[in-house]
Amino acid sequence: MRQAPEGNIFGRILSGELPSWEVYSDDQTYAFLDIFPQNPGHTLVIPRSYAENILESSEAELAACLATVRRLMPAITEAVGAKGVTVLTNTGIAAGQTVPYLHFHIIPRSTSDSISIYNPGEQLPDEEGRRIQGAIRNSLK
Numbered sequence: 001m002r003q004a005p006e007g008n009i010f011g012r013i014l015s016g017e018l019p020s021w022e023v024y025s026d027d028q029t030y031a032f033l034d035i036f037p038q039n040p041g042h043t044l045v046i047p048r049s050y051a052e053n054i055l056e057s058s059e060a061e062l063a064a065c066l067a068t069v070r071r072l073m074p075a076i077t078e079a080v081g082a083k084g085v086t087v088l089t090n091t092g093i094a095a096g097q098t099v100p101y102l103h104f105h106i107i108p109r110s111t112s113d114s115i116s117i118y119n120p121g122e123q124l125p126d127e128e129g130r131r132i133q134g135a136i137r138n139s140l141k
């Protein structure tokens with residue numbers, strides 16, 4: 001089990017040094033309410049074994065996190081009367097990651113809320129699409 005760097009806020013929550021509104025816990029994951037909820041019921045799921053982000057977590061640890069996310073989604077939805085749920089994880093400061101400890105946001109949604117991290121851009125030109133497609137396929141080799 002990897003330990004979070006000293007002072008890491010979610011590491012301190014996991015160790016019980018800082019309080020949190022725990023909603024679920026098992027031997028691999030821990031889930032608690034976000035202190036700055038975007039909607040009522042906004043929950044964070046973290047692995048007990050430290051990883052800064054999704055890329056540093058093992059497939060087994062990610063599977064455990066997603067199993068917890070999946071388990072909590074209907075419970076949270078029912079609890080707050082949400083109509084939908086957004087699940088996301090920010091990776092890197094540029095993406096809005098403020099806490100360097102892998103966490104999955106579970107954000108209950110309603111059709112009338114104004115949350116949007118998805119702002120569609122201009123339609124992708126065919127040539128640029130082919131260029132990016134080729135670059136990604138090359139990176140995967």
Ligand code: DGP
Pocket residue numbers: 009020021032033034035036044089090096097098099100
């Ligand atoms: P992100 O921006 O993706 O790194 O999300 C970090 C989230 O963590 C953000 O929604 C606020 C939440 N958060 C930050 N500090 C605390 C804390 O001390 N307790 C709890 N419960 N949530 C926190």
